[in-house]
Amino acid sequence: MSLHQPFPRGATLAARFNAVRAHSMALVDGLSAEDCQLQSMPDASPIKWHLAHTSWFFETFLLAESNRPPPPFDPAFKVLFNSYYIGVGERHLRAERGLLSRPGLERVLQYRQHVDQHMLALLAEPNLGDSEFDLIELGLQHEQQHQELILTDVKHHFSCNPLAPAWRDQSADQSPRAGDDHGPAFQTYSGGLIEIGHKGSSFSFDNERPSHRVWLEPFELATRNVSNGEYLAFMLDGGYRRPELWLAEAWDHIRVHGWQAPLYWQHDAQGWSVFTLHGRVPLDHQAPVCHISFYEADAYARWAGARLPTEAEWELAAQSDTLPGLHAEVWQWTNSAYLAYPGYQPAAGAVGEYNGKFMLSQMVLRGSSLATPPGHARHSYRNFFPAQARWQFSGMRLAR
Template identity: 45%
Template sequence: MLLTDSLLDFFLETRAYTETLCKPLEIEDYVVQPIVDVSPPKWHLGHTTWFFEEFILKVYVPDYKIFDGDFSYVFNSYYETIGKRVVRSDRGNLSRPSVEKVYAYRNYVTDAMKALFSIDQNKSLYDLLEIGIHHEKQHQELLLTDIKYILGNNPLLPKYSDAFKEHPSEQYQQEWIAVDEGVYEIGHRSNEFCYDNELGRHKVYLHAYEISNKLVTNAEFVNFIEAGGYEKFDLWHAEAWDWVNNNQIKAPLYWHKIDDDWHHYTMNGLQKLDTVMPVTHISYFEAFAFAQWSGFRLPTEFEWETAQTYFPWGKRWEWTESAYLPYPNYQKADGALGEYNGKFMVNQKVLRGGSVATPNKHTRHTYRNFFQPNLRWQYTGLRLAR
C-alpha cells in the first residue's frame, strides 16, 4: 500500500490539532504536573514528536540528524527497549527545554516527515505512520484531560476555553435493551486501523441480559450521594473502601458543594451542576458502588460491544466489569512497539466508547481503553446492565 496525499493530510491535520488544543494556555500552564498521572502539556508536545523521530525518522532517513541528543531521555514515556528516561513523576520539573524549543522540535520533525513522504512509500512505513498518528490522537485526549486537571486544581479555577463543550445530554427516555443468550463474535475485523489489543477476533457465549440505552446522569449520582452511598461499606470492594476512606472521597472529581448546591469545575470554569448531563470523572470503584446501590451491575466489555449498535456512545468512556486481558491468539509486536499495549494487561479495567475529549477519526466500537480502577481524571462514566 502506498502512502497517499490523504494520509499525509491526516498526519498534518493531527499535528496541527495538538497545537490548537494548547492555544488557550498561558506559558506558565505548560510545565505544571499536579499528580503523577497528569503530564505537563509541554511534555505531551515533545513526546508525540519524539515518537515520530524515534520510530520512523531515525529508521527510514539515512544520516538523519536528531534535533537534540537529550530529547530521547526527556520525552521517552515507558519504552524500556529505547533506554533510560525521566521518571514520570519528574516531568513537571522540566523547566527546560523551553516551550519555544519544543515547538521548534515539532516543526523540525514535521518538516522531516513531509520530506520523507516525498521519497519513501512502503507498507511498513505506512503502518508505522498510522500508529504514530493515532498515538498522537491518544495524547490529544490525555492532553485535554491533563489540562483540565491542571486548571481544575488551580485555586482560582480558571476556564480553559468557552469553545470546548463537555455538556452532552441524552434527551430521551431511559429504556432497557434486551439481548438474547447466544454466541457472539468480538474483536476488530475490518481493514481499517486498530490497535493490537483489539485483534484476535473470537466467539464468546453470553447469557441473556439487558443494557441501558442511557448513561447514568449527574442527578442519579446526586441521589446516590444523598442516600449515603459513600458511607455504606457494603457497596464497595474492600480495596475501594480503603480508597474512599484514605482519600476522603465524597463525590466525583471536580464536584464542589457551595451553599448547599452542587457545582462542578468544567473547561468553561466553575458552574452549577448540570443534572441532566451524564456523570463523569468517576473511578471504577465508584461506578461499581453506584451499580450495587441501584440494584444493577456494570456490563462486561463483551456485552457492551454486542449491544453497541442499539445506543449512542462516545460521550463518556464507560467502565465495564471486564479486566484488561489479551484476546485469544494475541500477538505482541517485536521490539519497542510491542510495549505499546501488552505490558499493561494486569490490574486494569476496560473502558469502552470514547468521550468528549476523544479526537475525530480515532475511536470505534472495538476500541479497548484501560485504566487502574481508582483513576478518574478522564471523562469516565457508566452504563447499567442487568
C-alpha cells in the same frame, strides 16, 4: 497488519499527518508557557511534554530508522521524552516531568517543526513499504490519544487553581446530551455465541485483536448513561458511607482519600457545582456523570440493583447500533479486566510495548468521550485505566 487501507499512500497520508499534528497545536492555542509547564499529579503530564513526546515517537520509530536519518534535533530528548519504552533506553521519571523547565515551550515547538519537516519529506519518498505506513498510522493514532490526554490533564491542572481558570469559553465538556428525569430504560439482548474484536483492514491497536468468539448469556443494557442527578441520589442515600456497596479495596481507598463525590464536584451555599474546561458551573443534573472511578461505578451499580456490563456485552450492543450515546459522551467502565484476547500477539520490537505490558491490574472502558478526537473512536476500541483512576472523562452505563 495493513493499517493504511482507508488512508491511501503518499499525499493523502501526508494531509492526514498535517491535520492530526495541527489539531494538537489547536488544543494548546491560548495556553501560556506557564500553563504548559504544570504537572498537578504524577498521573498527569505537562502539556509541553505531550507535545514533545508525540514528536519523539515519530523521530524515534520512523526518522531514526529511515534510510537517510536526519541528525537528532537534541540527543537529550531521547531520554527526556521517552514515556515507557524500555527497549529504546533510559527514561526521565514520569512523576518529575513537571520539573523540566528546560527545554522551554518555544524549544519544544521548534522540535515539532523539525519533526514535521522531516516526516513530510519521508512521506514523499516513493519507496516506503507497508511497515513504514503502519508505523506512521500508529504514530497518528498515538498522537490522537495524547490529544485527549491534553484535555484531561489541563483540566486537572487548572482545577488545582483557586481562580478556576477556563481552557475555553466553549469547551469539550460543555454540551452534554440531554437526559431525562426518569430512570433509564433497558434494551434486551439475547446473547449467544458472538464475535468481538477488530476485523478488517482498517486501523486497530494490537490489543483489539484478534477477533474471537465469546458466549454471552441474555442480558439488558441501559438505553443511556447514568446522569449526574441519579448519581447525586446515590450520594444523598449515603452511598459513600455504606460499606456493603463497595468492594473491599474500593472501601479502603475512599476512606483513605476521603472521597465523598466525583472528582471536580463541589458543594457550597449555592448547591452543587462542577469544574469543567470552561470553569466552574452549576451541576447539570441531566448530564452524564463523569470523572468517576471504577470503584464508584461499581458501587453505584450495586446500589441501583444492577451491575456494570462486560466489554463483550458492550461491544455486542455497539455492533447492533441500537443505543444512543455509546460514543461521544463519556468513556464507560466495564466489569472486564484488561487482559489479552485469545491469540494476542504484540508487535515486534520496542513499539510492541505499546499495550501488552499494561495487561495487569487495570479495567477496560469502552466507547469514547467528548474529549476524544473526531474519527478516533470505534466499536472494538479498548481503553484501560487502574480502578481508582478518575481524572479521565469516565462514566458508566448499567447492565443487568
